Amino acid sequence: MTAARCPICRKPAEAAFTPFCSQRCADVDLGRWFNERYAIPVEDDEEEEAPEPRRPLLDDA
Template identity: 65%
Template structure:
């Protein structure tokens, strides 16, 4: 069975920092997330707003009191 490799530097991983080999590589990875190097795909903002409107519960209109 081959040993897992650090995704940053390709050295063998250390169980204390898994999946990385060291705190340094873990910090490099975190910095890439913060810097925007990694991105999670998403739908367009318009699609998200439309989906939220369709799934939102009906709200009462305070200007149109039915009581």
């Protein structure tokens, strides 16, 4: 049985930071989520309706 590897640097994972090897690799992964480098695909069942266009405000002056 092989030891779990850190998904960022491939070093052996540490129990304190599972599944990562360190806080640094955990932070790198979190940063990738924040920067939208990772994404979860979503399928919409219904088509989204376009919002109604805004009417311009009339100036009575």
